Amino acid sequence: MNHEIAATVNGEQVQLTVASHHTLLRMLREQLHLTGAKNGCGSGECGACTVLLNDEPVYACLVLAAEADGAEVVTVEGLATADELLPLQQIYIDQHGFQCGFCASGFLISASALLKRNGRPDLDTIRAALAGNLCRCTGYGGIIKAVQSASRVRR
Amino acid sequence: MINLRKPIIVGKPMVRVEGQLKAAGQARYLDDMSFAQEPLYARLVLSQHPHARIEIDTAEAESIPGVVKILTGHDLAGVMGHCLYDRWVLPHDRVRYVGEPVAVVAATTPEAAEHAARTVKVSYIELPGVFGITEALDPQAPLLHPDLGQYLHRAMARPQPGSNIAHESRSTRGDLNTGWLMAAVIIEGTYSAPPMHHVAMEPHGAVAMAEADGRITVWASTQAPFLQRQIISEALGLDPERLRVLTAFIGGSFGGKTYVSIEALAVAMALAIPGRPVKLVLSRSEDFTSTFARPGLAARLKMAVSREGDLTALEATYNWDAGASADAMIEPAWNATYAGCGPYRIPHVSITSRAVYTNRVPAAPMRGNGMAEVQWAVEQHIDKLAEALNIDAVAFRLQNCLKGGDILFDGRKMHATGLDVCLRRVAGAVRWSSPPARASASHKRRAKGVAMGWNPVLNNTREARAVVRLDAEHGPILLALNGVDAGQGFYTVAVQLVASTLGAPLAWVHVQPFAELSPSGHDQAPINQLTWSAGNAIVAAANALRSDILGWTAEAWQEAPGALDIVEGFIISHATSRRLSLLDYTTGVAADLTGASKPRVLHGEGAFQPLAPDLPLLTGTEDEPAPLLPFLQIGIGAQAVEVEVDLETGEVQALHLAAAFDVGHAINPDIVEAQIRGGAVQGLSAALFEQMVFDQGHPRNPNLADYRIASTLDIPASVEPLIVEVPQDDGPFGARGVGEHSSIAAAPAVANAIYRATGVRLSSLPVSSESVWLALQSKPDTTK
Numbered sequence: 001m002n003h004e005i006a007a008t009v010n011g012e013q014v015q016l017t018v019a020s021h022h023t024l025l026r027m028l029r030e031q032l033h034l035t036g037a038k039n040g041c042g043s044g045e046c047g048a049c050t051v052l053l054n055d056e057p058v059y060a061c062l063v064l065a066a067e068a069d070g071a072e073v074v075t076v077e078g079l080a081t082a083d084e085l086l087p088l089q090q091i092y093i094d095q096h097g098f099q100c101g102f103c104a105s106g107f108l109i110s111a112s113a114l115l116k117r118n119g120r121p122d123l124d125t126i127r128a129a130l131a132g133n134l135c136r137c138t139g140y141g142g143i144i145k146a147v148q149s150a151s152r153v154r155r
Numbered sequence: 156m157i158n159l160r161k162p163i164i165v166g167k168p169m170v171r172v173e174g175q176l177k178a179a180g181q182a183r184y185l186d187d188m189s190f191a192q193e194p195l196y197a198r199l200v201l202s203q204h205p206h207a208r209i210e211i212d213t214a215e216a217e218s219i220p221g222v223v224k225i226l227t228g229h230d231l232a233g234v235m236g237h238c239l240y241d242r243w244v245l246p247h248d249r250v251r252y253v254g255e256p257v258a259v260v261a262a263t264t265p266e267a268a269e270h271a272a273r274t275v276k277v278s279y280i281e282l283p284g285v286f287g288i289t290e291a292l293d294p295q296a297p298l299l300h301p302d303l304g305q306y307l308h309r310a311m312a313r314p315q316p317g318s319n320i321a322h323e324s325r326s327t328r329g330d331l332n333t334g335w336l337m338a339a340v341i342i343e344g345t346y347s348a349p350p351m352h353h354v355a356m357e358p359h360g361a362v363a364m365a366e367a368d369g370r371i372t373v374w375a376s377t378q379a380p381f382l383q384r385q386i387i388s389e390a391l392g393l394d395p396e397r398l399r400v401l402t403a404f405i406g407g408s409f410g411g412k413t414y415v416s417i418e419a420l421a422v423a424m425a426l427a428i429p430g431r432p433v434k435l436v437l438s439r440s441e442d443f444t445s446t447f448a449r450p451g452l453a454a455r456l457k458m459a460v461s462r463e464g465d466l467t468a469l470e471a472t473y474n475w476d477a478g479a480s481a482d483a484m485i486e487p488a489w490n491a492t493y494a495g496c497g498p499y500r501i502p503h504v505s506i507t508s509r510a511v512y513t514n515r516v517p518a519a520p521m522r523g524n525g526m527a528e529v530q531w532a533v534e535q536h537i538d539k540l541a542e543a544l545n546i547d548a549v550a551f552r553l554q555n556c557l558k559g560g561d562i563l564f565d566g567r568k569m570h571a572t573g574l575d576v577c578l579r580r581v582a583g584a585v586r587w588s589s590p591p592a593r594a595s596a597s598h599k600r601r602a603k604g605v606a607m608g609w610n611p612v613l614n615n616t617r618e619a620r621a622v623v624r625l626d627a628e629h630g631p632i633l634l635a636l637n638g639v640d641a642g643q644g645f646y647t648v649a650v651q652l653v654a655s656t657l658g659a660p661l662a663w664v665h666v667q668p669f670a671e672l673s674p675s676g677h678d679q680a681p682i683n684q685l686t687w688s689a690g691n692a693i694v695a696a697a698n699a700l701r702s703d704i705l706g707w708t709a710e711a712w713q714e715a716p717g718a719l720d721i722v723e724g725f726i727i728s729h730a731t732s733r734r735l736s737l738l739d740y741t742t743g744v745a746a747d748l749t750g751a752s753k754p755r756v757l758h759g760e761g762a763f764q765p766l767a768p769d770l771p772l773l774t775g776t777e778d779e780p781a782p783l784l785p786f787l788q789i790g791i792g793a794q795a796v797e798v799e800v801d802l803e804t805g806e807v808q809a810l811h812l813a814a815a816f817d818v819g820h821a822i823n824p825d826i827v828e829a830q831i832r833g834g835a836v837q838g839l840s841a842a843l844f845e846q847m848v849f850d851q852g853h854p855r856n857p858n859l860a861d862y863r864i865a866s867t868l869d870i871p872a873s874v875e876p877l878i879v880e881v882p883q884d885d886g887p888f889g890a891r892g893v894g895e896h897s898s899i900a901a902a903p904a905v906a907n908a909i910y911r912a913t914g915v916r917l918s919s920l921p922v923s924s925e926s927v928w929l930a931l932q933s934k935p936d937t938t939k
Contacts, residue, residue: 029186029187033189034180035180035183035186035187036179036180036181037180038184038186038187038356038357038406039186039358039436040356040357040358040439041439041858041859042438042439043439043858043859043860045439045858045859045860046356046439046859048356075180076179076180077179077180077181079179080179085175085178085179089178089179090178092178093170093171093174093175093177093178094170096170096171096825096826096828096829097178098171098177098178099407099642099643099644099829099830099833100355100356100357100404100405100406100407100641100642100643101173101176101177101182101404101406101642102184102355102356102357102406102407102642103356104177104178104180105180108178108180126867127867127868128867128868130867131866131867131868133867134356134859134864134866135356136354136355136356136407136409136833136837136864137356137407137642137643137833138829138832138833138836139832139833139834139835139836139837139865139870139874140836140865140866140867140870141832141836141870141874142829142832143867144867
C-alpha cells in the first residue's frame with residue numbers, strides 16, 4: 001500500500017509516494033538521493049541514520065516514511081548553505097572529528113540539534129546528547145572537542 | 156621575487172583532504188553509489204545450523220515474481236583462499252557455521268529478493284559440532300575439514316590433516332631447560348580472549364557487473380582490493396586481468412574487510428546475469444554472522460626470571476579459535492609464533508601457535524594482527540613476574556624490554572626503537588610513581604596499570620607501487636597507488652608526501668584511488684603499514700617525476716640540474732632565477748620554451764618492496780620460496796591507565812588513559828594522534844565490553860544492542876595520545892606508521908590496574924562488571 005505525502009526536506013517542499021513499509025531513511029536515500037544519512041544497523045542502535053524531524057533528532061531507520069507527511073526534515077546535506085559549511089562542520093574538519101566518516105552525518109545532526117537547544121553545553125551534556133551515535137574509529141575525542149569548540153563560536 | 160624557502164609539509168598537522176566531502180555528507184560509500192542502470196538486489200540465504208549436511212530446493216523461490224537468479228553450491232564449485240584454500244564460495248553439501256551463506260538470490264527489488272531468500276528451502280541433517288578450542292583439539296573431536304589433507308595451500312600454511320588444526324607452527328631459540336635452571340621464579344598461567352568483532356560502522360558489501368566482453372567490475376567495501384581480486388578470480392576461475400576491484404569511501408575495516416567473504420557472491424551472481432549490476436549489501440546482523448570475526452585465543456604461558464630480574468625463558472602455546480575457515484589466520488598464527496614473546500630480551504624461548512577450526516564464523520585478525528590478544532596474555536604475565544620479585548612493573552619492563560641493537564630470534568638486530576621512551580612517557584602521564592587519588596567512594600578502589608606491546612611486520616612480498624602524474628588539465632598532480640585508505644587518513648599523508656617531495660602546493664595534489672596501475676603483481680599490494688610501505692613508493696614516484704622534470708629543464712635551459720629546484724609549483728633556477736610553472740610545463744608554450752615537444756602528461760613511478768636479502772626466510776621449501784620474511788618493521792607502543800573499580804558492582808571505569816607510540820616520524824601529527832586515540836578506545840572497548848556470544852554455535856548477540864562497543868559515555872575523562880619519534884631508517888622521512896597496532900596494549904593495562912586495585916586477576920576477556928564482581932566474590936580477603 002502506498003501513501004501520498006508532502007513534506008519539507010532541507011527547506012524544499014517535496015511530494016512523494018511512499019510505500020507503507022518504507023522507512024524515512026529509505027525514502028531520503030532512495031527517493032530523494034540524499035545519501036548522507038547512512039544505514040549502519042537498520043534497528044536504531046548506531047545512530048548513523050540520525051536526521052531532524054520537526055527539529056528533533058530521530059533515527060530515520062525507525063521512522064516510517066509516511067510519518068514524514070506534513071513534517072520538516074533536515075538531513076546533513078541541509079545543514080550548510082550551498083556555499084558555506086556551518087561553523088560546526090568546518091570545526092569538525094579542523095579538529096578531526098571523523099576518520100572513516102561513516103558516522104559523521106549522524107553526529108553532525110545530533111550535535112547541531114544539541115547546540116540549538118543548549119548554546120553552552122557542558123561536557124556531560126555533550127556526552128549524553130551524543131550517546132546515541134556510535135563511532136568505531138575516533139574514540140570520540142575529536143568529536144567532543146569539535147562540539148565544545150563549536151559551542152564557543154558566536155553565531 | 157618568489158620565496159625560495161620551501162614550506163614544511165611533512166611533519167605538519169593538516170586536515171583530511173576529503174574533509175569537505177565527509178562533513179557535508181557528500182562522501183559516497185558503497186551503498187550510496189548510483190549506477191547507470193537500476194541494479195539487481197542480492198540477498199543471502201544463511202545456514203541455521205553450525206554443522207550439518209544440507210540439501211537446497213530453490214524451485215518455489217525461483218517462481219517468485221521479480222526473482223532473476225538463485226545460485227547455490229551446485230552452481231559454484233569454487234574454494235577461496237590465499238594461504239589455505241578452505242572457504243567455499245557456496246558450500247556444496249555441508250555447512251560449518253551458523254550464518255554461512257548457502258545460496259544467493261538476485262531480484263529486481265529488495266523485497267522480492269528478501270521474500271525469495273526466505274522461501275528457499277534448506278533441509279539440514281545436523282552433525283556433531285565443536286564449539287571451543289579445547290573441544291576442537293580433543294583427539295575424538297568431530298572434524299570440520301576431514302579432507303584437510305587434500306586442500307590446496309601455500310608452503311606457509313601447515314595444516315594437520317586428521318585433526319581440527321588448520322595450522323601449527325613453532326619457533327625455538329636457546330634451550331628452555333637452561334632458562335628454567337637460571338630462574339629464581341617460574342610462573343605459569345593461562346589467558347583467554349573470546350571471538351570479538353571488528354564492527355566497522357559500514358557493513359560489508361559489493362556491487363558487481365559483468366560486461367558483455369567478459370570484463371567484470373566490482374565495487375567493494377574492502378581495504379585490500381588487489382588481494383580480493385586475486386582470491387575471487389582464483390575461486391571463480393577468472394582471468395585476474397579482466398577483473399577490476401574498485402573502492403568507494405570505506406566506512407572502516409580494521410581487518411574485517413581484507414579477505415573475501417560475500418564479495419565473491421556478488422561477482423558470481425554478476426557473471427550469471429551479465430550486463431546488470433548486482434548489489435549485495437549486508438545487514439548489520441549478517442555483518443556479524445557471515446563475514447569475519449576477530450579470533451578467539453587460548454594462551455598458556457610459562458615464564459622464568461632470574462634473581463636479578465632478567466627474563467630467562469618463555470614457553471608459550473597460542474591456540475587460536477579460527478572458526479570454520481582458517482585462511483585469514485595463517486599469517487597471524489605465524490606472527491604469534493615469532494612475536495609471541497612480546498618486545499623483550501629473552502634468551503630461551505619456545506612458542507607453539509595453532510589455528511584451530513571450530514563451528515563458528517571464520518576469523519580474521521583485527522588491528523594488530525593478533526598482537527592485541529598475545530599482549531593480553533604476555534603483559535599480565537610480566538606484571539605477575541615483577542610482583543613475584545617485588546620489582547616495580549615499569550622498572551621491570553625497562554630492564555627487559557628490547558632496545559635498538561638487541562638481537563632478535565632470527566639473528567637480525569632490532570632497529571632503533573623508542574620502546575623504553577614510550578613506557579616512560581605513559582608512566583609519567585599517569586604519574587606512576589605517585590599513589591592514585593582517593594577513590595570517589597568508600598566501596599571503590601583506584602589503581603594504575605601499564606602494558607606495552609609490539610607489532611612486528613612478519614611481511615610477505617607485498618609490493619607497494621605508486622605513480623605520480625603531472626596532468627595540468629586533470630590534476631594538476633595526480634597520485635595513483637595500490638594501497639587503500641580505509642578511513643585512517645592515509646590519503647592525506649600521501650598528499651603531504653607528494654607535495655613535499657615534488658615541491659608542489661598541497662592543493663594541487665589529488666589521490667586517484669581507483670586509478671589502475673600498470674599490470675602484474677597487483678595481488679601483492681600492501682594492505683597495512685601503508686605509511687611505511689606505500690609511503691616509500693609514493694616518495695620514490697614523486698622523486699622520479701621531479702628528477703625527470705629537472706633533467707629536461709636543465710637541458711633546455713642549458714644549466715646544471717643541480718642548480719634547479721621545484722618550489723611551490725615553480726621550477727626555478729638558483730643560478731639564473733629563471734622560473735617556469737609546473738602548470739605551464741606540459742603546454743605548447745612550455746614546449747617552445749624547453750625547446751622540445753614533451754608529452755602532455757608526465758609521470759614518475761615508484762615501488763617499494765621490503766627486502767631482507769641476507770636473512771633466511773622463515774618458511775617454505777626449495778620448490779616454493781616462502782613469502783614470509785622476518786620482521787622488517789616493528790611497531791611498538793605502551794599504554795597506561797588509571798581505573799576505578801566499584802567493589803559492589805564490579806564496574807570498572809577508566810579515568811585516564813595514556814598511550815604512546817613510536818611512529819618514527821609523524822608525517823601528520825594530527826592524524827597520528829587521532830589513530831592513537833581511536834586505537835586506545837577500541838582497546839578499552841574490547842577490554843570491558845566486547846564478546847561474540849555463542850550458544851552451541853548459535854550467535855546470540857549479532858547486533859549493536861547486545862554486542863556493546865564504547866559510546867561517548869564509556870570513554871575516560873582523559874585520553875592522552877603521545878607521539879614518540881625514533882626514525883625508521885627505511886621509512887619515508889623516517890616514518891613507521893601506527894594505525895595497525897594502536898590498540899594492542901589497552902586491555903592488559905586495564906587488567907593490570909584492576910589487579911592492583913582489587914587483588915583479583917582477570918585472565919579472560921572481556922573484563923565485564925559481571926566477571927569482576929564474580930572474581931571479587933571468590934576472593935576471600937577483599938574488604939570494603
